[in-house]
Amino acid sequence: MPDNTIPQVPQPDDAVVGKEAGAQMLATACAARDAFYATLGTVDADVLAPLVNPAFMGGPRWPSLRQAWRVIRRPGSIVIASDGLSDPFEDDDDVFVPRGHLLEVCIEAPLSAFDGDSVQVSWFFDVIYQVSQNVADHGSIDLLLQRHGSVSMLLDVQDAPKGLEDENEQVGVLLAQGAATLAPTFDTPYGEVMLLTITVLQPAELAYISEAEDKAQARRDLAAALLTSPTGHLSVARRPAVIPR
Secondary structure, eight states, X not given: OOXXXXXXXXOOTTOEESHHHHHHHHHHHHHHXXXXXXXHSEEOSSOBOOSSOGGGGTOOOOTTSOOOXXXXXXXXXXXXXXXXXXXXXXXXXXEEETTTTSEXXXXXXXXXXXXXXXXXXXXXXXXXXXXXXXXXXXXXXXXXXXXXXXXXXXEOOTTOOTTOSOTTSOEEEEEEEOBTTBOSEEEETTEEEEEEEEEEOOHHHHHHHHHOSSHXXXXXXXXXXXXXXXXXXXXXXXXXXXXXX
8 A cells, every 4th residue: 555545444333313413422522522621721711713614615624514722721831722623523414423533733832922912813823723724624634643653734824933934934833642741632432532732843843854864754753852852842933943863
């Protein structure tokens, strides 16, 4: 099988049929995710969500159509986490399949990086918004993570801090599982869901991946080096680049 071929995943046998059963499955999945997010810190009561669902304007559709993000406040930092990528899938025949894309994504930044501004207008939110949409559009990021250990992306970030963009005015990010204070997975009644942590890369780190002969290994090495660095998995605009030796 070619390395870039994504295997087909069989339909699970725990699907349910009908709006009422689907609504119950969604509520159960949301409750499990909410309970996990509450273990990470203090979760804002209000969710972040677009006024008009991007799926209605040609954007990627999330499993239950609903698109949202949660703000989780920790001592000295803020986590922004997607809230809906692991919702049950609903098809046109009212068949609901649990766990959606089997993952959620999050980004954590020092409290000082927001400088008192609203989370929703920060460039950090633009990063997780774009990553979330890419995950929903791709549909099989979980399989890439299982195969390669990490995934990198290039984003056109609005109001990116000076010095963070590469020569093409893009910002690189690394998605990986596991961090010192963020669990790699969380449990639901329907099975395990992956939590992917986004770390914004310095241009030199992005170049390290781009120039590597084995890019998958370069991403794994970089992810490991970041976790042992002073800032760890935190997304920080200005920090020394971490280049694995």
